[in-house]
Amino acid sequence: xAEPAIELEGLTRDYGERRxxxxxxxxVRPGEVFxxxxxxxxxxxxxxxxxxxxxxxxxxxxxxxxxxxxxxPVAVKAGLGYIPESGAVFEKLxxxxxxxxxxxxxxxxxxxxAARTEALAExxxxxxxxxxxxxxxxKGTKQKACWCAALLHEPPVLVLDxxxxxxxxxxxxxxxxxxxxxxxxxxxxxxSSHLVDLVERLCHRVAVIHRGxxxxxxxxxxxxxxxxADTLEGAVRRLAAAAVA
Numbered sequence: 001x002a003e004p005a006i007e008l009e010g011l012t013r014d015y016g017e018r019r020x021x022x023x024x025x026x027x028v029r030p031g032e033v034f035x036x037x038x039x040x041x042x043x044x045x046x047x048x049x050x051x052x053x054x055x056x057x058x059x060x061x062x063x064x065x066x067x068x069x070x071x072x073p074v075a076v077k078a079g080l081g082y083i084p085e086s087g088a089v090f091e092k093l094x095x096x097x098x099x100x101x102x103x104x105x106x107x108x109x110x111x112x113x114a115a116r117t118e119a120l121a122e123x124x125x126x127x128x129x130x131x132x133x134x135x136x137x138x139k140g141t142k143q144k145a146c147w148c149a150a151l152l153h154e155p156p157v158l159v160l161d162x163x164x165x166x167x168x169x170x171x172x173x174x175x176x177x178x179x180x181x182x183x184x185x186x187x188x189x190x191x192s193s194h195l196v197d198l199v200e201r202l203c204h205r206v207a208v209i210h211r212g213x214x215x216x217x218x219x220x221x222x223x224x225x226x227x228x229a230d231t232l233e234g235a236v237r238r239l240a241a242a243a244v245a
Contacts, residue, residue, distance in 0.1 A: 002029065002030050003030075003065075003066050004027035004028055004029060004030075004063075005028055005029060005030045005031075005032070005064070005065060005156070005157055005188035006026075006027070006028035006034075006051065006062075006063070006064055006157065006188060006190055007026070007027050007028075007061075007062070007063045007066075008024050008025055008026040008027075008047070008060070008061070008062050008063075009025055009060055009061045009062075009063075010023050010024075010025055010059065010060035010061070011023070011024040011025070011047070011050065011057055011059070011060035011061065011062055012024075012057060012058045012059040012060050013043075013046050013050065013055070013057050013058045013212075014058045019212055020043050020046045020212050021043045021046055021047060021050075021057070021058075021212045022043075022211070022212040022213045023060065023213070024043070024047065024060070024209070024212070024213070024214055025060075025214070026207060026214065026217065028188060028190055028205075029188070030156075030186060030188055031183055031184075031185075031186045031187065031188060032183070032188055032189070032204050032205065033179055033180075033183050033189040033191060033202055033203045033204050034188070034189065034190050034191065034203060034204065034205055034206070034207070035191050035192075035193070035199035035200075035202070035203035035205070035206035035207070035220075036048075036190060036191065036192040036193075036206070036207055036209065037192075037193070037196060037199060037206055037207070037208050037209070037232075037236050038208055038209040038210050038215075038236070038240070039210065039236075039240050041211075042209045042210045042211065042212070042240075043209050043211070043212040043213075044161070044192045044209060045085050045161055045192070047192075047209070048082075048084075048085075048159050048160075048161045048190070048192055049084075050062050050069060051064060051069060051076075051080070051082075051159050051190065052077070052080065052082040052084070052159055053069055053073040053076055053077050054084075056070060057069075057070070064076045064079060064080055064157055065079050065156065065157065067079075078106070078107075078153075079155055079156055079157055080155050080157045080158070080159060081149075081150035081151055081152075081153070081155040081157070081158045081159070082150060082158075082159045082160075083143075083146050083147065083150050083158075083159075083160045083161060083163045084146075084161055085161040085162050085165075088146075089134045089142050089145055089146060089149075090134065091133070091134050091135040092133065092134075092135065093133070093134055094130060094131050094132060094133055094134065095121070095126060095129060095130045095131075095132075095134060095137075095141075095145045095148070096117060096130040096131055098134060098145055098149065099113065099116075099117045099120075099145070099148055099149060099152060100113055100114075100117070102149040102152050103116070103117075103152055103153075106152060106153040107153075108152070108153060113152065116151075116152050116153075116154075117130070117148065117152070120147075120148040120151055120152065121148060123174070123178070124144040124147055124148060124171065124174070125144070125170075125171070125174075126141065126144045126145065126148065129141055138166070139165070139166035140166035140167050140168055140171065142166070143163070143164075143165055143166045143167055144167070144171065146163075147163070147175070155187070156186070156187055156188065157187070157188045157189075157190070158182070158187060158188070158189045158190065158191075159190045160189065160190065160191045160192065160193075161192050162192065162193055162194070163175070163191070163193070164193070164195065164198070172198075176198075176201075176202060179191075179202060180202075183204075191203060196232055196233040196236055197232075197233060199220075199232070200220045200231070200232040200233075203220065204219065205217065205218060205219055205220075206218070206219070206220055206223055206232065208223060208235065208236055208239045208240075210239060210240045215239040215240075215242070216235065216239055220232045223235045227239055
């Protein structure tokens with residue numbers, strides 16, 4: 001069996017006296033679109049920030065493509081595309097300048113960066129906005145720039161935190177097609193979202209986390225049946241309620 005693309009082993013994270021992650025153990029297969037679900041404050045964003053190397057775990061281990069995120073964060077970031085929940089961009093730059101900067105950080109040549117920028121901008125219908133300041137663009141257009149930056153270096157792993165925030169219906173449809181295409185090509189997608197119905201349609205497997213602990217892992221159907229619910233959304237609600245009781 002192939003080595004997991006993403007592996008969490010007894011992962012913990014404390015914020016002072018509050019434990020945000022409590023012994024999370026999970027493996028995501030290469031080429032899998034994996035959904036990460038739970039209510040606000042469940043530990044989703046903390047997990048993704050650890051994977052992306054922007055937050056250190058308090059204990060346990062997290063590995064991407066077999067590389068420990070603490071031991072070699074630079075190597076992890078080289079193989080990973082990340083869209084944070086905030087959709088952070090450099091507001092004073094244009095999308096073209098932002099992607100040129102992203103290309104330099106990733107070690108891409110100017111030629112490769114320019115070619116990839118044009119291709120991605122066309123795919124996300126961003127080509128008409130490439131030379132306007134990001135500060136002057138809509139939230140959805142900024143999110144498209146984040147998508148382009150995450151995909152610029154053609155990473156084998158994507159870590160996505162509410163990646164559809166601000167996107168219109170047509171753009172959401174394009175992203176759904178893109179994720180399916182990437183998975184067929186062997187890219188692993190770790191996808192955190194509150195849009196449970198969309199996760200149910202997109203993801204091969206899902207995990208439900210609440211109060212820092214995993215409550216269920218499996219296909220959407222397995223999680224729903226295991227919780228006694230008719231749908232994945234119902235399962236998330238039941239599992240969260242059971243964790244509080």
